[in-house]
Amino acid sequence: MSEKYRLSRRVFLKGAGATALAGAATSGASLWNPGTAVAAPAQDASGGFDFDTPYDRVGTDCAKWDTIIERHGRENIQVAMGVADMDFRCAPVITEALAERVRHENWGYLKMPEDFFPAICDWNRERHGLEINPDLMALSDGVHPALIAALKALARPGSRVLLTTSTYSGFYTDLRESHTLAEESPMIVENGVHRMDFDDLESRISQETDALILCNPQNPTGNCWSAEDLMRLGQLCLERRVVVLADEIHCDFVTKGNKYTPFATLPDQAVVDNSVTFQSGSKTFSLAAMKVAWFHSTNPEYFRKVQDQHMAQTNTLGVVAHHAALRGGAEWLDQLLVYLDGNHDLVESFLAENVPQINYAKAQGTYLAWLDVSQIGEAIDAEAKAAVASETEEEPVTAEDIIVRWLVENAGVYTNAGSNYGPGGEGWVRMNLGASRQLIQLALDNIAEAVSEL
Numbered sequence: 001m002s003e004k005y006r007l008s009r010r011v012f013l014k015g016a017g018a019t020a021l022a023g024a025a026t027s028g029a030s031l032w033n034p035g036t037a038v039a040a041p042a043q044d045a046s047g048g049f050d051f052d053t054p055y056d057r058v059g060t061d062c063a064k065w066d067t068i069i070e071r072h073g074r075e076n077i078q079v080a081m082g083v084a085d086m087d088f089r090c091a092p093v094i095t096e097a098l099a100e101r102v103r104h105e106n107w108g109y110l111k112m113p114e115d116f117f118p119a120i121c122d123w124n125r126e127r128h129g130l131e132i133n134p135d136l137m138a139l140s141d142g143v144h145p146a147l148i149a150a151l152k153a154l155a156r157p158g159s160r161v162l163l164t165t166s167t168y169s170g171f172y173t174d175l176r177e178s179h180t181l182a183e184e185s186p187m188i189v190e191n192g193v194h195r196m197d198f199d200d201l202e203s204r205i206s207q208e209t210d211a212l213i214l215c216n217p218q219n220p221t222g223n224c225w226s227a228e229d230l231m232r233l234g235q236l237c238l239e240r241r242v243v244v245l246a247d248e249i250h251c252d253f254v255t256k257g258n259k260y261t262p263f264a265t266l267p268d269q270a271v272v273d274n275s276v277t278f279q280s281g282s283k284t285f286s287l288a289a290m291k292v293a294w295f296h297s298t299n300p301e302y303f304r305k306v307q308d309q310h311m312a313q314t315n316t317l318g319v320v321a322h323h324a325a326l327r328g329g330a331e332w333l334d335q336l337l338v339y340l341d342g343n344h345d346l347v348e349s350f351l352a353e354n355v356p357q358i359n360y361a362k363a364q365g366t367y368l369a370w371l372d373v374s375q376i377g378e379a380i381d382a383e384a385k386a387a388v389a390s391e392t393e394e395e396p397v398t399a400e401d402i403i404v405r406w407l408v409e410n411a412g413v414y415t416n417a418g419s420n421y422g423p424g425g426e427g428w429v430r431m432n433l434g435a436s437r438q439l440i441q442l443a444l445d446n447i448a449e450a451v452s453e454l
């Protein structure tokens with residue numbers, strides 16, 4: 001670890017007042033001191049929520065930090081920027097609702113609150129202009145279980161499912177679970193901006209193709225698909241009898257000047273009727289482990305078929321948290337979106353000015369930054385190192401895995417390897433910006449320092 005890197009870490013810890021983290025990292029003592037890293041109240045007198053104070057999650061069994069620390073060692077992880085959840089204190093309305101429910105000390109089976117579906121419908125109508133028919137909506141305990149059910153219902157075992165890559169790595173798990181196969185159509189990249197390759201997509205549709213998984217906004221590229229793109233895609237799928245499964249879990253995250261268009265708001269009813277949409281508050285309010293999601297369709301036949309393959313296993317706290325968030329969390333989210341937009345801007349401008357070896361075209365949506373690190377890969381000879389590592393390690397190692405390891409070892413920053421996201425991810429990593437700006441700045445400073453020594 002270089003002296004400068006040590007220095008930037010010390011400066012950060014001083015600035016953040018994160019004494020719990022500082023002490024622990026040097027002494028090896030317990031890393032989690034509840035409360036010590038939370039300096040400010042959740043909301044100040046003028047109604048502002050505190051996204052700035054780093055919220056220490058280490059030692060809470062959180063996948064984003066603790067899994068990575070277990071793998072790489074506490075001393076090597078300054079900023080964990082992998083798994084897609086956020087490092088913020090949740091909206092206070094959620095904590096209040098949960099605290100109130102916890103005071104009632106019985107956890108028997110839950111009857112769905114009458115206002116739960118109306119809350120989902122109102123949220124979508126007010127924020128996205130999307131009208132959902134509650135009779136054709138069902139709850140799930142996650143987008144994954146719902147997507148797997150839809151694939152089982154609407155795609156034959158062994159059939160092909162179209163993916164426009166780079167796309168969310170979890171879809172590959174869903175395909176495995178539903179015994180379907182990926183048909184990958186790599187997106188075209190121009191000046192760091194991704195677009196669908198419609199000719200390629202069309203050429204990949206055959207008698208074997210039953211479904212397409214649309215990711216809107218797209219994880220990991222952050223693309224918010226335009227109405228024109230969605231119409232073109234939707235018409236193609238309709239003509240070729242390919243069902244559209246629209247995963248819109250990231251729908252609430254849009255950066256300034258951009259727009260999320262729900263697939264189900266397209267102006268052609270036949271196109272819309274050829275789809276099922278999946279949503280959740282799990283990204284919006286960072287409630288991932290609360291295990292609540294929902295799916296809806298305008299097509300009663302599709303809806304019934306998916307329902308037949310699906311059994312929701314929702315839980316009381318998840319429902320309470322989502323209900324409170326949907327009914328009372330809009331202001332928190334609005335402030336958060338401004339904050340996240342600032343994080344994206346910071347990464348874009350900092351890298352352009354200080355680390356020109358890494359290219360970032362600001363995302364249109366999501367809190368994820370998709371970084372072109374191919375020059376780093378070349379500089380550290382990642383391909384060759386991956387080949388050597390693959391000979392001795394149990395799992396194949398990609399060049400992007402080597403870049404991720406290099407960033408951990410030299411900058412203390414964990415990101416996700418682009419190779420996880422299908423063809424097109426070669427030379428890319430995904431960086432999660434859902435965290436305090438101080439942490440983002442620390443990560444950037446460390447990366448700049450590490451790259452300058454190459």
Ligand SMILES: Cc1ncc(COP(=O)(O)O)c(C=O)c1O
Pocket residue numbers: 084141142143144145168170215219247249250280282288292293
């Ligand atoms: C596009 C997308 N779909 C689904 C999921 C997972 O959804 P859930 O946790 O509700 O199963 C994620 C999580 O990162 C995601 O990014």
